[in-house]
Amino acid sequence: KVGDVAKRLTTIPKPVIAYINGVTAGAGVNLMLACDLVYASAKARFGESFAKVGLIPDCGGLYFLPKAIGVLKAKELMFTGDLIDAATAKELGMLNDIYEDEELKDKVYAMAARLAASAPLSISLTKKYLNDHDLTLDEVLAIEETTQALLMGTDDCKEGIAAFYEKRAPQFTGK
Numbered sequence: 001k002v003g004d005v006a007k008r009l010t011t012i013p014k015p016v017i018a019y020i021n022g023v024t025a026g027a028g029v030n031l032m033l034a035c036d037l038v039y040a041s042a043k044a045r046f047g048e049s050f051a052k053v054g055l056i057p058d059c060g061g062l063y064f065l066p067k068a069i070g071v072l073k074a075k076e077l078m079f080t081g082d083l084i085d086a087a088t089a090k091e092l093g094m095l096n097d098i099y100e101d102e103e104l105k106d107k108v109y110a111m112a113a114r115l116a117a118s119a120p121l122s123i124s125l126t127k128k129y130l131n132d133h134d135l136t137l138d139e140v141l142a143i144e145e146t147t148q149a150l151l152m153g154t155d156d157c158k159e160g161i162a163a164f165y166e167k168r169a170p171q172f173t174g175k
Contacts, residue, residue, distance in 0.1 A: 002027060006060035009034040010131045013124035015115045019108045021101065023083070025049045029094075030061035033068055036127060038094065039108050040086045041101045046094065047083040067133065068093050119156040120174040 009016050009031065018032040020040035025047040032038055032046075048065065050057050057065070057078055066074040069092040077084070086098045099107045115123065125147055129140070151157050155175040163170035 002059050006031055006034040006064075010060075011128075013127070014120070015123060015127060017108060017112055017115075019104070020044045020046075020086075020095075021104060023047070025083070026057075027059040027061075030057060030059035030064055033064035033094065034060055037096050037111065039097050039099065039104065039111070040089065040095050041104045042086055042098050043101060044086040044089070044098075045083045046086075046089045047081055048078045049081045051079055052081040065094075117169070117172070119160060119170070119172045121151060121154055121156055125151070 015036040016034075018035035018038040020032060020038065021044060022041075023045045024032055026049045029046050029048055048057055048061065050061075056062070061078070065077065068074075069077075073092060084092075086095065089095050090098050097107070129135070129143055129147075135143070156170075156172045159172060160170045
């Protein structure tokens, strides 16, 4: 059932932000990778610890980690179970950014506020299509064409264009 949580993180229409301020291992790493954005403190550590207890990664780890960092490095981390620091995790592509402990909360909350002020239909559909890794280029282009036409008729798009021309912040409603 824990896999259902990972699936839900990828399908919920709103962006999900992971906020890591310590050691995250096993399922915690994989649930983190199921999120849309990941921020960590400089002291954070990450480990795929399953092999150390005779298990395979769960919560989508076999899917998310190779997509984030590549298959070869994913194998190394999964086979060894070694802990890596935040700087290494960021370098590998597991994190969006690293902040000092005292600024992490404010930075993550600021990003959440930015996302909350964004056009919810646009963000939701962008997330949906980015999470469908099996699409071909032709499928993506067809989705873009039909989705753009749909979104151009929304109140949010009209508001966004008006706000752009009026040089003000848009007030999106999700309609």
